[in-house]
Amino acid sequence: MADIAQQTPGGQVPSNTIDEAKRQRLLELVRGRAMARPTDLAEDEVMVWPSLVVVEAVAATVFLLILVVLSVLVNAPLTDHANPNQTPNPSKAPWYFLNLQELLLHMNAGIAGVVIPSIALLAIAAIPYFDRSPLGVGILGTSAKGRRIIGFTIVFVGLLLAIMIYADEQTGRTQFGVGAWMRNQFDAPEIVYNQLLPLLMVAILIGIFVAIVRGIFRPTRRELIIALFTAFVVSYVVLTVSGTSFRGPGQNLTWPWNLPLVRH
Numbered sequence: 001m002a003d004i005a006q007q008t009p010g011g012q013v014p015s016n017t018i019d020e021a022k023r024q025r026l027l028e029l030v031r032g033r034a035m036a037r038p039t040d041l042a043e044d045e046v047m048v049w050p051s052l053v054v055v056e057a058v059a060a061t062v063f064l065l066i067l068v069v070l071s072v073l074v075n076a077p078l079t080d081h082a083n084p085n086q087t088p089n090p091s092k093a094p095w096y097f098l099n100l101q102e103l104l105l106h107m108n109a110g111i112a113g114v115v116i117p118s119i120a121l122l123a124i125a126a127i128p129y130f131d132r133s134p135l136g137v138g139i140l141g142t143s144a145k146g147r148r149i150i151g152f153t154i155v156f157v158g159l160l161l162a163i164m165i166y167a168d169e170q171t172g173r174t175q176f177g178v179g180a181w182m183r184n185q186f187d188a189p190e191i192v193y194n195q196l197l198p199l200l201m202v203a204i205l206i207g208i209f210v211a212i213v214r215g216i217f218r219p220t221r222r223e224l225i226i227a228l229f230t231a232f233v234v235s236y237v238v239l240t241v242s243g244t245s246f247r248g249p250g251q252n253l254t255w256p257w258n259l260p261l262v263r264h
């Protein structure tokens with residue numbers, strides 16, 4: 001301050017200079033992460049061009065080549081013109097809706113086609129509000145434990161769904177016989193055994209899955225969300241494959257090689 005006073009005409013120090021000096025001294029006492037981005041992180045970054053764009057271009061080219069080869073070798077399963085007087089058996093939705101059509105076989109249409117998909121989409125949309133941590137972003141599975149959770153979820157949920165589809169088919173698609181028992185023994189209304197009961201079963205199964213993952217892996221919030229999202233993807237795939245390749249006439253379970261031939 002003495003140096004400043006000597007350099008100022010009249011020996012007086014401007015107030016803004018004093019305030020600036022105080023601010024600089026106070027900033028020296030503040031500890032914390034700087035808002036400026038450290039320059040040493042530049043080594044961990046890659047440019048969009050060419051690093052990312054080249055990888056995406058190669059992936060698109062490989063996908064296009066596979067699509068062309070399949071188009072040449074495999075004929076499209078086109079049938080005759082639609083006949084409004086004759087419904088094909090089995091009559092199936094487009095492949096991306098076959099997962100919902102599979103659900104329709106096991107519970108009320110409104111629950112399978114509206115309620116469950118809506119809850120799933122809302123839960124996916126809510127993920128960013130529950131998981132705000134920047135740690136592990138851009139890393140597959142966010143950690144080594146996360147990747148183990150993904151592998152466990154794929155095997156566990158895939159086998160569980162396959163067993164449940166088969167078991168429900170063997171009991172007449174009545175929620176493993178529980179729905180038929182409630183209907184026959186207690187004369188329960190349809191809303192109980194075909195709407196509330198499937199929703200309760202889904203909620204219980206999700207709770208059991210979460211408890212198993214917590215008990216085995218002790219996951220963080222991010223890893224638990226990864227487990228639930230992986231379970232959703234596996235469910236989507238298994239239900240789609242079941243509806244595509246394992247449903248024959250009358251939507252009954254059958255082996256793919258026993259499906260009726262399609263005229264090309």
